[in-house]
Each structure stands twice: as structure tokens, then as C-alpha cells.
Amino acid sequence: MVVSARQAAYDFRDAVALVTGGASGIGEACVRALAAAHAHVVVGDLTLEAAEQLAGELDGRSGRVVPVQVDVTDQARVEALGAYVQATFGRLDLAVNSAGIGVTNQPVVDHDPEMWRNVLAVNLDGTFLSLRMELDLIRRTAGRGSIVNMASVLAHRGWAGSAAYVASKHAVIGLTRAAALENAEQGVRVNSVSPGFIETPLLVERHDAEARAAMGALHPLQRLGSPDEVAETVLWLLSDSATFVTGADFAVEGGFLSR
Known part of the structure; x- marks a missing residue:
């Protein structure tokens, strides 16, 4: 992934950001x-290990990018992450809740309840626990800030065989809106982003070129999106260019939802 000139134009100097699912x-x-x-x-x-590798590549030894292991489904570990951020940097200004697991392929009538709970635990409970910690930390240490939750185009549509994923992402948008209302007066903005089908390493690993081409064709732009294109919108939402934006969901999906 190559950082674009538009991304490099943002200046978050002195701001502290947390990204879950960041590796x-x-x-x-x-x-x-x-x-x-x-x-x-x-x-x-x-x-x-993946977080350490990324931090090492980006940062060397300056301590500006630091790796932390966290299971977002574990409340104690999420709270420990918040304590680490405060102890290390003294504050939190920005957060991106990107930890999640992918689409299952089980119709509701045959859906494994354990799989259902696992998907909801990561995608919804993990977002809730992270958001809860981040809101408290931002309000106590920075006084104002911005948080972006990762939803999906499937937060806006049904998708056969993926009830747990669809339900979890619909709920993330509802959670985002409620949190935005609760924290607006405190100066903390909360928004979400709904990516279309994005060409991540996980998608490439699970689907061959023909399957990926078929996914790309679901979008009017006739291709998959890139992680960098989603990050463009996330950066804008985190920045002071979006100071009048809260409780919103931004679709980054090549026209998928317009069909």
C-alpha cells in the first residue's frame, strides 16, 4: 500500500491515534x-507479531508507532489497552475501530450458534468495548476528538448466507449514531465508514482471480476497492476538515449501493 499525496497532506502532528485491527x-x-x-x-x-512488523517498518525506534496485542472481545484487555495508551502518550485524540472477521457462508436455518456468537463478539461487541474505552479516554485526556467505526455495504443490504455478518454491521451503524448523539456536546465526533468489497490480503487468500473479478463486477466502477481508498475517507473524518460531521456513515463502495 502506497500513501497518497492527499493523505500526506494531512497534518496530525502531536495527535495520538489508536487503530484496532491495525496490522x-x-x-x-x-x-x-x-x-x-x-x-x-x-x-x-x-x-x-504482525503489529510489531508494521510498527518497525514505519517507525524504527522513535516510539511514534507502537504495537500492542489486544483481543477486542475481552473487556479487561481492551481496558488495559486504554491504560497503556494513556501511560505511553498521556492522551487519546483519534481512533479507528477496524477489528473484525469476515463473511460466513451459512444460511440462517443451518447457522451454527457458536459461529453466530463469534462474529457478533468480534464485529459488534469488540466495536462496543473499544468505543466505550476510547470515548472515556478521549474525554478525560484530550477533551475533544474523532472516532471512526468500520461498518460495511452489508450494513445497508441483506446478503444470503451471511446473517451474522450482516446483523453485526447493521448494528455497528446504530451504535455509531447513538454514541455520536451522546458525545456531541463533549466535542467527540463518532462516524462510520461502509466499504464495498475491498482487495485485502484476506480476500485474495480466500478467493481466486475469477471470483475476485466477479466481486468487482458487483460495483458500477467494475473493480474491487483498495484499502488505501477507504483510508482516504477515514483520514478526512478524523481530521478538522470534518468538524461538522458526526453520526454519519460514509459508503466507500464504487456505486454498489446505488444499484
Whole structure:
């Protein structure tokens, strides 16, 4: 992933940002973009080795980009992450909640309840626990800030075989709107982004070229999106260019929802 000139034009100097799910895919693109914009970035990820590798690549030894292992479904670990951010940087200004797991392929009548709970635990409970911690930390240490939750085009549509994923992403938008209303007067903006089908390493691993081409054809722009294109919108929402934007969802989906 290459940081664009538009991303590099943002200046988050002295701001502290946290990205969950930050070691791969869209989360990684957000970490790279924030680092290029001079933010201090905490890379939170379930896989510590991947977070360490990314932080090392971007930062060397300056301590501006730091890796942290976190399981967003575990309240104690999420709260420990918040304590680490405060102890390390003294504040939190910005957050991106990108930790999530993908689409299942089980119709409702055959859906494994354990799989259902696992998807909801990561995509919804994990977003809730992270958001809860971030709101408290931003309000106590920075006084104002911006948070972006990662939804999906499937937060706006049904998709056969993916009830758990669809339900979780619909709920993320509802959670985002409620949190935005509750924190507007405190100066904390909360928005969400709904990517279309994005060419992440996980998607490439799971689908061959023919399948990816078919996914791309679902979008009027006739291609898959890139993580960097999603990060462009996330950066704008985090920035002072979006100071009158809260409780909104932004679709980055090549026209998918217009059909």
C-alpha cells in the first residue's frame, strides 16, 4: 500500500491515534496513512507479531508507532489497552475501530450458534468495548476528538448466507449514531465508514482471480476497492476538515449501493 499525496497532506502532528485491527487490510492502510500524517499511532491487533512488523517498518525506534496485542472481545484487555495508551502518550485524540472477521457462508436455518456468537463478539461487541474505552479516554485526556467505526455495504443490504455478518454491521451503524448523539456536546465526533468489497490480503487468500473479478463486477466502477481508498475517507473524518460531521456513515463502495 502506497500513501497518497492527499493523505500526506494531512497534518496530525502531536495527535495520538489508536487503530484496532491495525496490522492488516483496511486497518493497516489507516495506520500507514496516520503515520504519514505525523500522528503517534498505536497499532492494536490480535496478532502481535504482525503489529510489531508494521510498527518497525514505519517507525524504527522513535516510539511514534507502537504495537500492542489486544483481543477486542475481552473487556479487561481492551481496558488495559486504554491504560497503556494513556501511560505511553498521556492522551487519546483519534481512533479507528477496524477489528473484525469476515463473511460466513451459512444460511440462517443451518447457522451454527457458536459461529453466530463469534462474529457478533468480534464485529459488534469488540466495536462496543473499544468505543466505550476510547470515548472515556478521549474525554478525560484530550477533551475533544474523532472516532471512526468500520461498518460495511452489508450494513445497508441483506446478503444470503451471511446473517451474522450482516446483523453485526447493521448494528455497528446504530451504535455509531447513538454514541455520536451522546458525545456531541463533549466535542467527540463518532462516524462510520461502509466499504464495498475491498482487495485485502484476506480476500485474495480466500478467493481466486475469477471470483475476485466477479466481486468487482458487483460495483458500477467494475473493480474491487483498495484499502488505501477507504483510508482516504477515514483520514478526512478524523481530521478538522470534518468538524461538522458526526453520526454519519460514509459508503466507500464504487456505486454498489446505488444499484
